[in-house]
Amino acid sequence: MMWKFEIPATARTPAVTFDFAENHLKLAGESYPEDVTEFYKPVFEALDTYLARLGKASCRFDIELIYLNSSSAKAIMMLMDKLDAAAANGASIEVFWSYDREDDTMQELGEEFGEDLVNAKFHLEKMAE
Template identity: 65%
Template sequence: MQNIDIPATNRTPAVVFDFDVGHLKLIGESYPEDVTTFYNPLFDALKSWLSDGSISKCRFEFELIYFNSSSAKAIMMIMELLDSAAEAGKSVDVYWFHDPEDETMEELGEEFGEDLKHARFTLEKLLDR
């Protein structure tokens, strides 16, 4: 599968999906004008990659500083795909990085993490990354 590397814009996060090593990241802000147009290709690629029987592990990092409600739904869909893959036996680690002073993003991370039943979830403060 071809890796995905999309630079951040003022409305969309950087996307770094390195499928070769199983390390996937969303970094920045997410409030695209059309959430479906931005996220659907990412969902499709993620679904396809996770359904590959040879894939055994995945590390997904969220390092978002802001997202709107439409993006929150997209994030939830990503979390559901990851949790389903973990339920199917894949090793899935989800990391939610947040600024130590941003309580809102910390709380949102906690809420997303509570919905994961099978994937391992880690909430971490961004410290000089």
Template identity: 60%
Template sequence: MEPLKIPATSNTPEVDFDFDQNRFCLKGESHPEDVTAFYQPVMDPLEAHLGNLGDGTCEFVLEFIYFNSSSAKIVMTLMDLIDEAAEAGATVNVKWVYDPEDDNMLELGEEFGEDLEHAKFELVAQESE
């Protein structure tokens, strides 16, 4: 499958999905006017790909600066897809990258990580530049 690359905007995250390498990254802010219009073309191919992953390995890197409640629902859906793939036999590693000065994003990462039963979840503090 062709890679899916969408550059970040002021209200949508960068999407960098490399289906051949099984590496999926979302990075930036997420508060699009129409969450469904932005995320549906991202989530549909990902869901199909994860459904066919079998016992393969994949990695997700989630590096949000901010997301609104509508985007949080998408992240919950993503976590469900990730956990389903892991439960079906895939090795799924999730890295939640956060600014060490952003307690809110750390707490959100901890909450999302607790919901995963089968995938490996890791909180990663950004290194200062």
């Protein structure tokens, strides 16, 4: 089993840091890739493999996005659905959505994502100054 899955950030794509050994997953930066499907496909595959083996363990998922386009928002929604399904199967999943305190749009988006989670715990947090 791979213990880490990482994609470095670019101007258009977020840094993906999945530390499976620590059960700590993170997306950070901006997300408006030219091809959302192409960018997120390996992310979903790594997440699916990990969640299939998580069982009843705990996982923390940090999302610190400064900007995302509507296609990326759909991809994040799919990520959330996968996390929520794992939580429904007994895993303890906590999602931390961090946003810039000046950014009402990202705060509202985080609130919307949080409302869609039924089984995973959701935390909305302002990023540190």
